[in-house]
Amino acid sequence: MAPLPKDSPPPPAPRLPSNRETDDEPKKSSFPASWVILILILTIGFVWMWQASPSNQGKRVDYIFVWRQAEEGKIAKVTYHGELLTGTWKNEKGTVDPEDPDKIIPANFNTILPLKQDDDLLRLLREKGVKISAEPQDPGLGMTLLLWLSGPLLILGVFYYMMRRNTDAMGGGGMMGNFIRSPAKKFKASEQMTTFADVAAMEQAKGELAEIVEFLKSPQKFQKLGAQIPKGVLLMGPPGTGKTLLARATAGEAGVPFYSINGSEFIQMFVGVGASRVRDLFRNAKENSPCILFIDEIDAVGRVRGAGLGGGHDEREQTLNQILSEMDGFNQTEAVIVIAATNRPDVLDPALLRPGRFDRHISVDRSNKTGREAILKVHCRKVPLADDVDLAAIASSTIGFSGAELKNLVNEAALGAARDGRDKVTKGDFDLARDRVLMGAKREEVLSPHEREMTAYHEAGHALLAWFQPELDPVHKVTIIPRGRALGVTQLLPNEERYNIGEKRIHAQLVFMLGGRAAEKLVFDEYSAGAEDDLKRATQLTRRMVSHWGMSEVIGPVAFRSGEEHPFLGKEMSEPREHSEATAHLIDQEVQRILVEAANKARQMLVDHREALDKLSMELVKAEALDYDQMVGIIGEPIPRTEHTLVSNA
Numbered sequence: 107m108a109p110l111p112k113d114s115p116p117p118p119a120p121r122l123p124s125n126r127e128t129d130d131e132p133k134k135s136s137f138p139a140s141w142v143i144l145i146l147i148l149t150i151g152f153v154w155m156w157q158a159s160p161s162n163q164g165k166r167v168d169y170i171f172v173w174r175q176a177e178e179g180k181i182a183k184v185t186y187h188g189e190l191l192t193g194t195w196k197n198e199k200g201t202v203d204p205e206d207p208d209k210i211i212p213a214n215f216n217t218i219l220p221l222k223q224d225d226d227l228l229r230l231l232r233e234k235g236v237k238i239s240a241e242p243q244d245p246g247l248g249m250t251l252l253l254w255l256s257g258p259l260l261i262l263g264v265f266y267y268m269m270r271r272n273t274d275a276m277g278g279g280g281m282m283g284n285f286i287r288s289p290a291k292k293f294k295a296s297e298q299m300t301t302f303a304d305v306a307a308m309e310q311a312k313g314e315l316a317e318i319v320e321f322l323k324s325p326q327k328f329q330k331l332g333a334q335i336p337k338g339v340l341l342m343g344p345p346g347t348g349k350t351l352l353a354r355a356t357a358g359e360a361g362v363p364f365y366s367i368n369g370s371e372f373i374q375m376f377v378g379v380g381a382s383r384v385r386d387l388f389r390n391a392k393e394n395s396p397c398i399l400f401i402d403e404i405d406a407v408g409r410v411r412g413a414g415l416g417g418g419h420d421e422r423e424q425t426l427n428q429i430l431s432e433m434d435g436f437n438q439t440e441a442v443i444v445i446a447a448t449n450r451p452d453v454l455d456p457a458l459l460r461p462g463r464f465d466r467h468i469s470v471d472r473s474n475k476t477g478r479e480a481i482l483k484v485h486c487r488k489v490p491l492a493d494d495v496d497l498a499a500i501a502s503s504t505i506g507f508s509g510a511e512l513k514n515l516v517n518e519a520a521l522g523a524a525r526d527g528r529d530k531v532t533k534g535d536f537d538l539a540r541d542r543v544l545m546g547a548k549r550e551e552v553l554s555p556h557e558r559e560m561t562a563y564h565e566a567g568h569a570l571l572a573w574f575q576p577e578l579d580p581v582h583k584v585t586i587i588p589r590g591r592a593l594g595v596t597q598l599l600p601n602e603e604r605y606n607i608g609e610k611r612i613h614a615q616l617v618f619m620l621g622g623r624a625a626e627k628l629v630f631d632e633y634s635a636g637a638e639d640d641l642k643r644a645t646q647l648t649r650r651m652v653s654h655w656g657m658s659e660v661i662g663p664v665a666f667r668s669g670e671e672h673p674f675l676g677k678e679m680s681e682p683r684e685h686s687e688a689t690a691h692l693i694d695q696e697v698q699r700i701l702v703e704a705a706n707k708a709r710q711m712l713v714d715h716r717e718a719l720d721k722l723s724m725e726l727v728k729a730e731a732l733d734y735d736q737m738v739g740i741i742g743e744p745i746p747r748t749e750h751t752l753v754s755n756a
């Protein structure tokens with residue numbers, strides 16, 4: 107077992123066992139002197155404010171009475187405060203109350219103005235030569251209170267912050283218990299509907315989790331034999347591949363509660379809250395064992411400690427240390443399995459992956475064709491499909507789609523059918539949905555004729571360079587209908603799964619990517635800003651060729667670490683570059699050289715096929731979208747493909 111990290115906080119002190127997610131019984135708390143002072147300040151402030159308020163100046167009298175007194179010339183001066191009027195009688199001793207002649211209304215009065223007669227009264231007062239002034243409206247009770255509260259609340263906030271700094275190690279709690287209580291959402295076993303049947307494909311992952319299901323079903327059986335059951339399981343894989351689903355299904359299969367929290371929820375405004383949330387979360391889980399505790403996006407807290415940036419990360423590290431020590435602290439009787447998910451296993455602190463922590467690793471990847479078909483089937487269970495829908499064919503045309511994207515596809519298709527008022531989802535719905543998922547929603551935008559032509563040439567440039575480079579996948583569709591962020595899209599159709607990319611194909615890919623702007627320059631003698639995305643992606647690809655894949659003779663077979671975006675601080679690099687300035691310069695030069703070469707080749711190929719380019723662009727302006735067959739009709743058969751590779755749109 108790994109030693110405790112040296113700066114991990116002391117173990118939590120025993121606390122009242124009331125901190126459950128389900129029964130929120132109020133906690134006992136001492137009433138510190140600071141609270142008394144605070145309440146005192148508030149009360150005094152409020153009373154003062156209340157007295158200072160214009161509605162408390164003088165006696166409240168009837169509006170009609172004020173009117174009559176004005177007519178009789180008994181008013182000395184008035185002040186308007188919005189709908190409230192305050193004033194003084196001429197007679198300093200006050201004026202006689204008409205309803206009760208024995209009473210005197212003292213010198214100051216106030217009244218509420220009925221909106222309509224307001225102007226009449228003003229005129230009357232002017233006629234009688236009453237001194238009139240106006241003051242800002244009485245902010246009203248609510249506003250007054252708020253103003254008054256904001257100051258003390260601020261003080262309280264600072265106060266609390268400092269308090270947390272000092273007392274965190276003692277277990278937090280107190281009046282602020284709710285605040286630091288972990289926000290883990292609990293799903294009770296009975297409400298738990300997800301099971302492995304809801305998880306399509308991923309047989310291997312399910313198999314590995316089956317053991318955990320067995321353990322959670324009857325922990326005693328395993329504990330009796332002293333068998334080592336993993337405490338932590340790490341699910342690794344790209345977004346949307348069903349990690350959360352899998353974790354939830356594991357709980358469902360075992361029939362145990364499922365607690366889930368997102369790693370980023372640990373990182374809070376206040377110092378120490380993260381660590382104390384972790385404590386709460388684990389205690390809660392232990393009290394309800396057997397159960398599953400799921401931490402999504404654990405990389406938010408679980409990054410390598412001390413990675414760059416110096417001091418600012420104490421909070422995150424403290425949280426991480428707390429997770430580590432909690433996991434070490436499980437004892438034999440506590441059947442809590444912690445499942446964590448990440449799509450960046452490479453950045454995790456090695457301490458998390460040590461034996462006794464997240465030592466079981468399950469990788470969850472995008473599915474192959476069979477898997478995608480199975481996922482589609484799961485999501486089509488409740489969707490009425492027309493006879494022409496062939497899920498196997500849809501699966502073949504959705505290479506690289508994650509489970510979440512497939513779910514989205516089915517949903518978009520169903521929405522499409524519903525919009526048209528049909529009661530069955532057709533193949534056409536799926537085709538449209540696929541375009542939508544791949545290329546974004548159509549935008550209702552009107553391009554000027556020139557913009558249309560330029561976009562058409564841009565896309566035709568892309569399409570032709572795919573057409574005439576056999577290394578690339580066949581063209582599926584080219585459109586100049588604005589979608590998502592793009593004005594047009596050229597979509598290639600990979601018809602074979604890809605696991606690796608060869609160098610030649612990448613060069614062809616670069617030529618294809620740069621084809622759009624090459625066509626613009628060739629035809630209009632200028633570049634448009636629409637090629638930004640193409641350039642960005644081409645540059646990224648080239649940079650990886652040079653600095654990660656060893657595809658540059660000049661740089662040689664070296665993979666460099668090249669800093670990456672920091673999840674919290676945006677653009678800042680979390681890891682320093684590993685190579686010298688000179689090497690960086692060399693890499694830049696190589697990237698540039700490769701891109702320039704690709705751009706030149708793109709231009710040359712378009713010059714060679716200028717006739718086809720013009721034809722295709724003209725047709726595209728007319729039709730807005732062309733598919734493979736239509737393109738064959740316009741420019742003839744493409745060069746036969748060699749091997750098929752990249753999934754790409756440009």
Ligand SMILES: Nc1ncnc2c1ncn2[C@@H]1O[C@H](COP(=O)(O)OP(=O)(O)OP(=O)(O)O)[C@@H](O)[C@H]1O
Pocket residue numbers: 304305306307308344345346347348349350351352402447449481484508509510511513
């Ligand atoms: N294998 C699958 N079978 C059925 N549905 C799936 C599968 N994979 C993903 N899905 C669907 O995709 C949705 C999103 O998946 P989930 O949230 O589990 O992904 P994730 O890997 O946790 O993503 P993230 O990394 O973004 O949190 C799920 O609600 C589920 O409906």
Ligand SMILES: [Zn+2]
Pocket residue numbers: 564568619622623636637640756
């Ligand atoms: Zn482009």
